[in-house]
Amino acid sequence: MNREKVSTPPSHFDMHAAFARDFLYAPGLLLAGLVILALAAFMLSLAVGSVRIPLRDIVAVLLGGDAAKPAWATIVLQFRLPKALTAMLAGAALSVSGLQMQTLFRNPLAGPFVLGISSGASLGVALTVLLAGVAVGLGGSTTLLAGISLAGDASLALSAILGSGLVLLLVMSVARRVQSGMTLLILGLMFGYTTSALVSVLIYFSVVERIQAYISWTFGSFGGVTWRQLQVMAPAILLGLAGGHLLMKPLNALLLGETYAQSLGLNVRRVRLGIIGSSAVLAGVVTAFCGPIGFLGIAVPHLCRSLLNTSDHRLLLPAVSLMGATLALGADIVAGLPGSQLTLPLNAVTALLGAPVVIWVILRQRNLRQAFAG
Amino acid sequence: MSNGSVLNTSALSIGYRRPRKPPVVIASDLNFSLRPGELVCLLGPNGAGKSTLMRTLARLQPSLSGQIWLDGRPLADLRPGQLARRLSIVLTERVDVGAMTGFGLVSLGRHPYTGWTGSLNEQDQRIVQWALQAVSAQDLANRLTVEMSDGERQKVFIARALAQQPSVMLLDEPTAFLDLPRRVEVMELLRQLAIENNQAILLSTHDLDLALRNADRLWLISSDGDLFDGAPEDLILNGAFERVFSAEGVSFDRERGSFHTRKDNCGRLLLHGDGVTAFWTRRALERIGYAVENDNENGNSSFYPARAASQAAALGSITVKLRENGAIYILDMAGRKDSFSSLNALTTYLRRAGAGGNADAKADQNLHTRR
Structure with a gap:
């Protein structure tokens, strides 16, 4: 590997690395750039959609004034603003959670859902939607069916919270006992498989309409979150993000592995509980309100590590939050197919846009180790 | 404390x-x-x-x-x-x-x-x-x-x-x-x-x-x-x-502070010569299974003073001579003298002699670098 490196002429990567290293002496500048990028995406997401609203009117509405058309104010305040805020919070939450899991488990494939959090939420939702469906199928009453879909959104969020909360408690109680992170990772995977199996059993015995309702929940969406729900979601996520940022020093120590971290004076078990706790709250809350949104949580940490060429969490945590918010907004804008009445499933967009980017980043590095501490 | x-x-x-x-x-x-x-x-x-x-x-x-x-x-x-x-x-x-x-x-x-x-x-x-x-x-x-x-x-x-x-x-x-x-x-x-x-x-x-x-x-x-x-x-x-x-x-070899697994089962040889060349000659001979006794010109058998007297039991002797273009190793064994230009040649010869007896070794003499 080394000999190979010596014999090749300075490549694009080497120049990029040198550039990034010098650039790191001004990390504030870089973070400021990411803030501007996130703000730009935020404004753009308010401006575009099925109706295009000029920037001037958006600023006026946000500052409490009137737009050129009264309908625009309603669109911005009632639909686009809560959706944009949800997207930013969810993107930041999933990315921070993914970064924490990748560092804790020293595994580049880890993401916010490795511990089975989203599977727990899925099970909760499946139980509500599909079991109700079974009841409807047996009773054959169409009025009951209509009643459930009216209660829909709130009960879905509630059952998802219950499901992910249950898995969270299970994982935390196991994490207090087990010695190694690897055991925990495998247990998380097994939780995931078990809950997915239960979900498939439920699907198997359910009626078509209910299955469709369940599947459309799994597509993920930022649009279903109301102002009232945001009052719960925003504080929970901001709390989780703050908790995640407080753990930057232990996360840096964990780059050396749990043994070294312990030899540096870290209480590994307590730190592990803290990381899993904040990470699970972040992933669980997002899944509860927006559905299981894939990909962002795995991809954004890789993108940031590669862009900043560092694995220092003091820089990575804020960078990942901002980048996650920006990309979630971007994915939501694309999924809304601006100028049309159609929308795409959010999960399809995040993966379709994100996967090539990550592939490009990874291939460019030639060596995963350079992209990740793994 | x-x-x-x-x-x-x-x-x-x-x-x-x-x-x-x-x-x-x-x-x-x-x-x-x-x-x-x-x-x-x-x-x-x-x-x-x-x-x-x-x-x-x-x-x-x-x-x-x-x-x-x-x-x-x-x-x-x-x-x-x-x-x-x-x-x-x-x-x-x-x-x-x-x-x-x-x-x-x-x-x-x-x-x-x-x-x-x-x-x-x-x-x-x-x-x-x-x-x-x-x-x-x-x-x-x-x-x-x-x-x-x-x-x-x-x-x-x-x-x-x-x-x-x-x-x-x-x-x-x-x-x-x-x-x-x-x-x-x-x-x-x-x-x-x-x-x-x-x-x-x-x-x-x-x-x-x-x-x-x-x-x-x-x-x-x-x-x-x-x-x-x-x-x-x-x-x-x-x-x-x-x-x-x-x-x-x-x-464990106390004299040299190292481990070895091979037993000295080929017999004993006397080594005449000193300096680095003699040291490595000894190592080469020990590697193929000979017990080696230093028999320096000045009569100082540094490693085994007690055993130096039992020369009669040795299979033969090796003399290291330094020339300007390298060392020459002279083997005096079974009534004949052979000289070798490298330790490789010497050890190859001795291994054959040890494995197949002297008759085979003599038949193969032409294969060795002899001068």
């Missing part, structure tokens, strides 16, 4: 606890101490418990019974941060830390001293620079660890352990992945660090030769849990090496 040691143990028992079963005891009743400024090497066969002892001393795993004192305080009573400021460890496992510079890696060693963000103040920065300098790795400060060679990486990890400013440093096989020159370099570096910083350094290794040359003391740990503590030379002279490694199918 009162004898000036930084770390000592009394009746320490190490091993593993198992749920619902009696614990696995690897070694028990260990009593030893580490003093500031000394380099101690821990040697022993695989599985004897070198790593377990290291991990127990670093409190990475609990002891089964007994006491460990660090800086005069029971190890168990120290808070994690206090322990990290007194003791640091370098592990065998190769850790990939991703995109991190040498400076960044060494600065992780300041964790027990920094605040919640882990940011370095001016003093921390100075200590990180000092640690890099102490292992002469200033040039690695801005290099990414993934781009470093194994030797460079090991130096940076040692610097990281130094940056913790410990009174005791533990290193688990620090020379394991290194080539020979790097091994010598790392070992001498550690010896120098122990003296300059007045730190106690304990390292485990399989590098017998380096340990014998550099360690102030050796701890020999045997498969059945005995620990022999003493100067390297003491342990050679009192037979501790033989006892520790006797069950491992090798024998």
Whole structure:
């Protein structure tokens, strides 16, 4: 590997690395750039959609004034603003959670859902939607069916919270006992498989309409979150993000592995509980309100590590939050197919846009180790 | 504690606890101490418990019974941060830390001293620079660890352990992945660090030769849990090496301080000559199974004075003659003299002679380089 490196002429990567290293002496500048990028995406997401609203009117509405058309104010305040805020919070939450899991488990494939959090939420939702469906199928009453879909959104969020909360408690109680992170990772995977199996059993015995309702929940969406729900979601996520940022020093120590971290004076078990706790709250809350949104949580940490060429969490945590918010907004804008009445499933967009980017980043590095501490 | 040691143990028992079963005891009743400024090497066969002892001393795993004192305080009573400021460890496992510079890696060693963000103040920065300098790795400060060679990486990890400013440093096989020159370099570096910083350094290794040359003391740990503590030379002279490694199918050569497995079963040869060439001739002959006796011109059989009298029993003799274009080896055996221009030719001839008898060897004479 080394000999190979010596014999090749300075490549694009080497120049990029040198550039990034010098650039790191001004990390504030870089973070400021990411803030501007996130703000730009935020404004753009308010401006575009099925109706295009000029920037001037958006600023006026946000500052409490009137737009050129009264309908625009309603669109911005009632639909686009809560959706944009949800997207930013969810993107930041999933990315921070993914970064924490990748560092804790020293595994580049880890993401916010490795511990089975989203599977727990899925099970909760499946139980509500599909079991109700079974009841409807047996009773054959169409009025009951209509009643459930009216209660829909709130009960879905509630059952998802219950499901992910249950898995969270299970994982935390196991994490207090087990010695190694690897055991925990495998247990998380097994939780995931078990809950997915239960979900498939439920699907198997359910009626078509209910299955469709369940599947459309799994597509993920930022649009279903109301102002009232945001009052719960925003504080929970901001709390989780703050908790995640407080753990930057232990996360840096964990780059050396749990043994070294312990030899540096870290209480590994307590730190592990803290990381899993904040990470699970972040992933669980997002899944509860927006559905299981894939990909962002795995991809954004890789993108940031590669862009900043560092694995220092003091820089990575804020960078990942901002980048996650920006990309979630971007994915939501694309999924809304601006100028049309159609929308795409959010999960399809995040993966379709994100996967090539990550592939490009990874291939460019030639060596995963350079992209990740793994 | 009162004898000036930084770390000592009394009746320490190490091993593993198992749920619902009696614990696995690897070694028990260990009593030893580490003093500031000394380099101690821990040697022993695989599985004897070198790593377990290291991990127990670093409190990475609990002891089964007994006491460990660090800086005069029971190890168990120290808070994690206090322990990290007194003791640091370098592990065998190769850790990939991703995109991190040498400076960044060494600065992780300041964790027990920094605040919640882990940011370095001016003093921390100075200590990180000092640690890099102490292992002469200033040039690695801005290099990414993934781009470093194994030797460079090991130096940076040692610097990281130094940056913790410990009174005791533990290193688990620090020379394991290194080539020979790097091994010598790392070992001498550690010896120098122990003296300059007045730190106690304990390292485990399989590098017998380096340990014998550099360690102030050796701890020999045997498969059945005995620990022999003493100067390297003491342990050679009192037979501790033989006892520790006797069950491992090798024998220990006290004269040269090394292990060998081959028995001298081809007979004895006398060696005339001295200097480096004679030394390596001896090594070559011993490698193929001959017992060699030096028979120098001045009559000084340095290694085996007692056996020098029994020349009559030798199979023959070898005389090393130095010429301007290299050495010539003259073999006087079974009433005839053959000369060889290289040790390869000599040993090939002797191996054939030993394996198939002299008749075959004579038939093959033309194959050898003879002049």
